[in-house]
Amino acid sequence: MGKLTNFKRSIWVFHASGGSCNACDIEIVAVLTPRYDVERFGIKLVGSPRHADVLLVTGAIPRDFADKLRRVYEQMPDPKAVVVVGNCGTSGGVFYDSYNIAGPIDEIIPVDVYVPGCPPRPEAIIDGVVKAWLKIEKLEKELEGKKE
Amino acid sequence: MSWLESLTLTSPSGFWNPLLWLAFLIIFAVIGYIIYSRGNRSYKPGTEQVKPFISGNAVDDVELIRVRASDIYWGLIEAMKGYYAVLMRMHTGDVRDYILWYLGVGAIILFILVGGV
Numbered sequence: 001m002g003k004l005t006n007f008k009r010s011i012w013v014f015h016a017s018g019g020s021c022n023a024c025d026i027e028i029v030a031v032l033t034p035r036y037d038v039e040r041f042g043i044k045l046v047g048s049p050r051h052a053d054v055l056l057v058t059g060a061i062p063r064d065f066a067d068k069l070r071r072v073y074e075q076m077p078d079p080k081a082v083v084v085v086g087n088c089g090t091s092g093g094v095f096y097d098s099y100n101i102a103g104p105i106d107e108i109i110p111v112d113v114y115v116p117g118c119p120p121r122p123e124a125i126i127d128g129v130v131k132a133w134l135k136i137e138k139l140e141k142e143l144e145g146k147k148e
Numbered sequence: 149m150s151w152l153e154s155l156t157l158t159s160p161s162g163f164w165n166p167l168l169w170l171a172f173l174i175i176f177a178v179i180g181y182i183i184y185s186r187g188n189r190s191y192k193p194g195t196e197q198v199k200p201f202i203s204g205n206a207v208d209d210v211e212l213i214r215v216r217a218s219d220i221y222w223g224l225i226e227a228m229k230g231y232y233a234v235l236m237r238m239h240t241g242d243v244r245d246y247i248l249w250y251l252g253v254g255a256i257i258l259f260i261l262v263g264g265v
Binding site: 067 | 196199203204206
């Protein structure tokens with residue numbers, strides 16, 4: 001894993017659940033509970049994509065939800081990163097090639113980090129968010145470079 | 149009396165000077181600009197980034213989701229729909245209608261008081 005070089009601010013995460021069975025969502029909640037307590041590292045779950053740096057997506061994404069997910073992604077400020085949590089969002093999982101599924105998620109919005117598992121362990125989710133953090137730092141430096 | 153003193157209004161409870169007030173306004177404007185300049189400049193105007201978040205749903209017309217003052221009384225008006233439907237039909241906004249009602253009700257009261265004589 002790369003080294004975090006820029007701790008200018010904490011990372012805020014928005015969680016979008018698209019047709020998930022709730023298993024991944026429960027593991028995301030576990031990440032926030034006292035055993036892992038990622039808020040102490042500045043990783044905070046927020047209620048609006050307008051405030052978020054990272055989009056955490058779970059589920060195989062039903063067709064009706066695809067537009068909403070695209071809109072949620074577009075509402076996030078730059079720089080931003082997308083983390084897919086679970087097998088369903090990563091590859092379609094057991095819903096692969098299903099008629100009512102618009103996913104996998106990378107066919108709807110660009111994905112930066114995949115956290116496979118059914119469901120993935122909380123440690124894996126934390127690792128995924130940290131990887132997204134590195135990506136955001138890189139994007140931020142690129143944005144700053146463009147400004148200069 | 150200097151020109152600065154001539155601009156100052158003094159009273160037993162204090163003083164008021166427009167130049168001092170202007171200086172405060174400038175200071176607050178500068179503080180405001182500093183806060184504004186530290187905001188995120190990478191946002192893209194005219195895109196979804198500047199629109200309100202409503203669970204990913206498209207919002208074409210803000211008027212459709214705006215909560216009006218009349219919405220506060222929606223429950224009461226809905227519960228008493230039968231009563232308010234009649235009242236709202238009568239409430240035309242035309243002063244001539246109101247005068248007609250005034251005269252009509254006044255005539256009825258007079259008729260009752262005088263006893264039909």
